[in-house]
Amino acid sequence: MSNFKNVGTFDAGVFTPKMSGAPQGGVPTMDAAGIASGGAFLVSELEKRDPLIRKPLTSFTYPRDININIGGGWADYVSAMSVAYGITGGDGASAVASGGANGLPVIQASVDKGTYKAHVFAAALRVSFQDMQRANMIGRSLDQLLTDGMRMAYDKHMDRNVYMGMSEYDTTGLVNNPDVVETSVTGTGAQSSTKWKDKTPQQILNDINAAITAAWEAAEYDESAIPNHILIPYEQYTYILNTMVTDLATETIMDYVMKNNVAAKNGGSLFIGATKWCKGAGTSGSDRMVVYVNHERFLNMDELVPLSRTMSAPNVANVCYDTAYMANLSEVQVLYPQTLRYYDGI
Known part of the structure; x- marks a missing residue:
């Protein structure tokens, strides 16, 4: 005599379980004899859950x-606080003392x-x-x-x-401060274009060195005020990172610029980084290069x-x-x- 009990019926390929004390629509029950004889049915989820929750793609620098x-x-x-100094008559001949002098120039703050x-x-x-x-x-x-x-x-x-x-x-912030001098780069590229993609490596280096030197000159060539940080859009950053100086060269424009810029030649170091905020930040929606000294003496913000x-x-x-x-x-x-x-x- 068979050990199988009537646990359900098949109708057109669809299995309908027989309930043992459970209401219709509940979970099918299997007795011990059915399990022992291999009559149990596996019930499982028909999906594989990925445990990783994918967060939005974004960046901040x-x-x-x-x-x-x-x-x-x-x-x-x-x-x-800031202080400015001055001396009566200037720092030239007025500070020279001679015999019979009856007065000294005064330092003012x-x-x-x-x-x-x-x-x-x-x-x-x-x-x-x-x-x-x-x-x-x-x-x-x-x-x-x-x-x-x-x-x-x-x-x-x-x-x-x-x-x-x-x-x-x-x-305002780093890329749109109204007190900062705005200048357009020289149009020396193909058809007098100002865009780096139309310029030679030497012309791109000239743009960077001109910017560093202008800021350094405004600081009276104080060695601590040599700009060491440059921000540019991602498009220009990728271009100088990928483009070789010449077809036969083994260094990119980035390598060439990093070795030959004014800051590096004067004992400093230069960082060139990309940020999305420089894209279209210039006059008439043009792309902007920001050159500055990234040091707490010159530039700060407080997270109070x-x-x-x-x-x-x-x-x-x-x-x-x-x-x-x-x-x-x-x-x-x-x-x-x-x-x-x-x-x-x-």
Whole structure:
């Protein structure tokens, strides 16, 4: 006599389980005899779940391009002191003392204070109680997922604040400061084009050295004020990185420029980096090259209060948990505007 029990019927290839005390539409039950004789059916998910959660594609480069001071509290402004010196009659013949002189030139100092605006970054997370419980069942942290989104929003805010500022609050950044001298590069390329893709490696080097020298000259050739940081759009960066100096050469335009620029020849070092904010930032929407000294003496911004989880509380009316995040940030502080230069049209 067969050991199989009637566990269901097949009709046109569709299996209909026979329920043992379970309501219709429930989970089919298998008895011990059916399992022992191989009559059990495997029930499985018909999908393979990828455990990786793919986040949005984005980028930010602000930590690379500016010094950030941490701390200071919930201030409304950041101030910086500067001093200018003078001597009666100038620093030439008036400082020469001779016999019978009845007076000495006097050194004078003019102390000034510059102020820079600060603003508060604030945003909130809201996690539904029901969604939180569901997340616990599948082993994922919904709170962590949203926290990562908060951090991304903050970094993108910082990126915009550093490079462009907030026009709504009358602040500017690295690539659009109104106190910086704007110049167009010389049109020496094919058909007098100013664009680097139409120029020779020597002409591109001339543009870079002219920019470095102009900023250095404005700083009275102070060796500490030799520009060491250049920002350009990704298109121009890729071009000089990939293009050889000549068809038979083994070095790229980037290699050639890095070895022969004014900063390197005067004991300094030069960094050339790409950023999306230089694209179209120049006059009439042209591409801009930004040349400056990346050092805390010359350029700063303050993260007065780093991004912090300030408070979290249950919201009974909406059956959720609300969490507030806040930070206090300053605008970019350009302390020596003459050491920056904008060159458009590259």
